[in-house]
């Protein structure tokens with residue numbers, strides 16, 4: 001019988017029973033517990049239509065994938081055009097004009113030292129390339145990274161991450177990596193002065209760490225120190241790039257010129273995997289240094305024509321629709337409104353961010369009545385508070401998430417084209433939920449119900 005493996009447990013699931021049985025049952029269970037296991041039938045712009053006729057507004061963007069909105073017609077047309085043309089795909093024996101065009105566009109937009117591109121298919125793969133390139137270029141083994149950051153879940157990328165939630169049980173990781181506190185040039189210099197390090201790798205704004213925006217001079221100081229001690233200065237712009245923070249790269253906001261930049265996620269418009277490492281001429285020359293080394297670092301899918309076509313169309317959309325400027329202006333307005341309307345709620349610590357990457361940071365309440373409740377279910381799981389908030393917002397038709405390395409921060413990252421009215425709805429609904437969590441016992445009793453369901457599902 002087809003699909004004979006279908007289990008009793010999975011029969012209860014209309015949504016994703018094959019996924020449950022053959023891919024990852026825990027993911028299905030988690031979405032079930034949160035009552036977020038929904039079938040989406042059509043996704044356009046910032047809206048996600050569900051099979052039961054509801055509209056959910058996307059304020060997560062697949063963790064900053066959907067900068068131009070879901071299923072942009074120009075990206076779809078570019079992909080269809082490429083498929084219809086029956087051009088060369090995965091030949092591994094030709095020079096890709098499309099990759100050349102895409103690289104030229106990226107370098108022109110990035111500027112500074114960034115003059116060459118290595119293409120790959122994900123952010124993690126880009127980080128892996130950075131590790132190799134930095135070591136080969138400097139002939140040093142050490143790698144410094146900013147504590148709390150997120151760089152991906154392959155072994156090399158995880159070697160640059162300090163959060164045990166992700167790394168526990170998967171070690172040992174690559175040797176020679178060390179963390180320094182984010183936003184401390186002083187601590188960075190202490191390490192760099194040993195001249196052991198090939199690269200210092202950081203996100204310009206730490207996304208999963210809680211949308212941590214550094215002090216204005218930090219990245220410039222970090223860059224100067226890296227140059228002084230012969231260490232490559234590398235920015236992971238997997239989330240912040242492609243105009244998410246306002247300019248094309250967050251590096252531009254801080255006036256720095258990194259030696260390498262990793263990009264992915266929004267790079268190809270959200271329909272096909274793509275990643276890129278932008279690097280200086282000098283780094284590229286030292287990797288691809290001779291005919292013998294012409295293919296010393298490659299990847300099968302890296303320059304595939306669908307990703308390149310989608311990437312070119314995505315850049316066109318971002319520029320033609322002025323989405324960077326929109327992100328800059330809207331982001332400031334959003335944070336101002338949120339800060340104003342959430343002021344005075346004791347559990348709201350801060351609203352922060354850059355461009356259309358914002359975080360609402362929560363904290364434990366001081367009022368005894370709330371504190372008892374808060375602690376009761378924080379003890380169940382540290383992410384429980386955030387997940388209840390996410391679920392509440394979801395019930396109001398808003399898809400959000402808490403940060404992967406900081407469960408007390410709600411991330412706010414809609415597509416950059418999101419309509420003003422939808423942003424207003426988000427603000428109104430979030431304020432309502434925050435008000436409820438401060439005022440009504442029912443918020444907490446419902447939350448405890450979810451926590452119990454979660455526990456019984458484990």
Ligand SMILES: Cc1ncc(COP(=O)(O)O)c(C=O)c1O
Pocket residue numbers: 063121122123124125127150151152153203207208236237238239264265
């Ligand atoms: C800042 C950052 N770097 C790297 C990665 C890894 O990207 P990928 O999931 O495409 O491997 C992520 C993924 O979320 C990320 O947020």
